[in-house]
Amino acid sequence: MATGNILIADDDTAIRTVLSQALSRAGYDVRATGTAATLWRWVQSGDGDLVITDVVMPDENAFELLPKMKKLRPDLPIIVMSAQNTFMTAIKASERGAYDYLPKPFDLRELVSIVGRAMSEPKNRVKVERNEELEGMPLVGRSPAMQEIYRSLARLMQTDLTVMISGESGTGKELVARALHDYGKRKKGPFVAINMAAIPRDLIESELFGHEKGAFTGANQRSAGRFEQAEGGTLFLDEIGDMPMEAQTRLLRVLQQSEYTTVGGRMPIKTNVRIIAATNKDLLVLIQQGLFREDLFFRLNVVPLRLPSLRERIEDIGDLAQHFFTLAASEGLPLKHIEPDALERLKRYRWPGNIRELENLTRRLAALYPQEAVTAQLIDMELAINAPALTQGFAPAGAARPQEPERAATLASAMERHLSELFRGHGDSLPPPGLYHRILRELEYPLISAALAATRGNQIKAAELLGLNRNTLRKKVRDLDIRLMRSPR
Template sequence: MSHPGAVLVVDDDSTIRTVVAAALRRDGHRVTTAASLAELRREMRLAVPDVLVTDVVLPDGNGLDFVATLIGEQPDLPVIVFSAQNTLATAVRATEVGAFDYLPKPFDLDLLSNAVRGAIAKGRRRPADMPDIEEGGPSLIGRSPAMQEVYRVIARVVSNDLTVLVSGESGTGKELVAKAIHDLGPRRRAPFVALNMAAIPRELIEAELFGHERGAFTGAAARVAGKFEQAAGGTLFLDEIGDMPMDAQTRLLRVLQSGEFTTVGGARTIKADVRIVAATNKDLSALVSAGQFREDLFYRLNVVPVALPALRERRQDVPLLARHFLDRAAEDGLPRKQLDAGAVAVLENYDWPGNVRELENLMRRIAALSRDEIIDAPALRRALGEARAGTPAVADRDPGIEAAVRARLERIAIEEPHALDDGTLYDRIIGEVERPLIEAMLQRHAQNQLRAARALGINRNTLRKRLDTLGIDVAQSRPDGAE
């Protein structure tokens, strides 16, 4: 346990100064206070404290700008910054100037007490080599406590190469977190490369990750660089990591352990100069228990966990996000719209099963289709009802089928790239899907063509023609529907 120390608290709000000072004095610290940068400078001339606790917005200047100068003069002084400007930019800027910790307002006094004790015990965190960041930077938006914790974690990892595992429901913005970590870190000038494990055929994942040599497998007509090579010097974002097959997990683990890899079919060792950010909407711990995910790989990936909250868990961010998406729609050329108080209340009371992605789609729909400039509660409910009315049709699409089609296209692109432009792709893919569909329906209806045609919603003669065209064996079929 650290010893009590001298703490200087700076805030222009007298109530905050009083409450914070009282809490720290209860912990045994000697506390002095200041209401401005001028008073802060005066107190620093009198005595340098063990810890400085300061607000960002002060009546005579920006606290973060002063902290940057102060730490240059007093490199051993731990500084804790708190602010009502609860954005990712503020959190990262606080870390950039070398603050020991950042606390968004309103904060829990226990958190402040812990931060002060930690600052006295450990000293100041070294300034990070990070870029300047403005409010127009990475588009992570939210002032809720849950998002503030996300910002704090991001701010602490952008300057290093620690592996990050982002978890959260679909639509919460996991790739935005990965992109923010990349854009704000020292690798920002190198590529950011993303790979969705759920969209790649299982047998091609290793080739996608590590590349392959000419002749490594059927159709490998030339050497192709994998995602590790494409992201050299930058960040590799492995989305839906829970869908990675076990054999590929084993090879990825070896790369994370050794920092080297070889291409599929290759012998030359290549250095893996990338930062890894992985993401999942699944419970990886449960997959580990079920034997579907390697425990050692899980621990390699879960060095810095970032848990993204669902939108229903941060309802206070909904109005801010909605306005942001409407503004962005207007920037894209759609009519500018505004929400009245009633419409905002409807948004705040909705559960958002599709999370931030669903909210963004709804705002764009409103911007494109609504005739009114001001959107009220009835109009919002109608738009929301229309959007949800369309959901079953989307939800009924089997994601496995969609993934299989995407995977087939990926394989064709690798093995027969010319086929993507020869005008036969539509008939080819439809034919590949049509054959198993017809065969399955014939089997379901005991080879009765009439019943199968009715179930498919096509004419029996049409079915016969398709059987002939596709070369499906109908020797055992009963075309007349007799029992």
């Protein structure tokens, strides 16, 4: 039977009651209060072996009280609960020395388990200094899947453990790697990223480790590699599954001995970097195929972190879309908001491109359409024009692949709704003359813009995609005043 005294602070009577009963049944002595002042008085008097507290209290925020409690009693484990389930809440809890953070609503059995673990650990936990007030929101989402990511990141911030981030393309792997660096103990050092899939295989070793003058044809001077550039900071190895075997062998030596040699060099160079790797491939399959070293996998996979696809966190789509609209507005584009019906359309879509695809869509909507409100009709039209994504779009899993007439019918239906609203908006009168050319312009603008976005602004490829002459496309781009924008990463 467990023993010890637990202090609970939460202004919600129901939560205090539920926690008190569950912990009492587990064998603990429990005292509960609805104010931060009472909790602080208990802690000052030496009461309690562990504290469970909500963040938002009627008289004081727990994040203001937490550093005082840790300063007075450094070994007192404090578990923080919050309904403000954001990445920054988890990080602030960790920064201020909390033992753990739990988002509301929480699993009662998990909380009791965390209490048991905290009570059984030696009372010599290292005190974490409070950093300056954190700003910004590098990660967005309140879904249960993201709450697990936030809690994992909060635990990893003050460590140098090697992390392996897995997940589909577009789920934000580099963003997570940057968060680990920017809010961790190496934040004053450089963050250096290298994508293995984007570098010719015969140049990867030179890119990673650098080379000496004369090491190979064309090496006219010494060049620093990414390890040297990342010294004292973090090296992010993206798409690690595309690293050739020769480079894998050299990387394994670095992880084992913390030293490397440049290409063409003889003297070993000591290195002090934190390694974060990422992949959208199943490395265990690559190991079976003889394409990835098993010993390197275990060296990199110290802490595995799997990012959920957007399909697994559809409740975050509204927050994400509004976040991207706000970013677009900060860059000079009009600020948009999503109507409820439009948000439902977005939640029904399957998002094969994940968060990156959603960001691209919001930027197109911000750049191409004058209206402030994003309607369901607008979403239907954008997704209908984006034919490759629509193939996996609104159809449920396992459904037959939509055929061309069905796509055309979807676009036609969206146009019919648009025209019906247009005529209704003029009451008994008719719209101004020139409707035919005005509607054609409305269709051409997003169609050509989408083609240019899909081809990253390459007008030759866009013309081939649309079946237009190159000169015709250039004229339409000029006549429609389409801005040639680089596709967002």
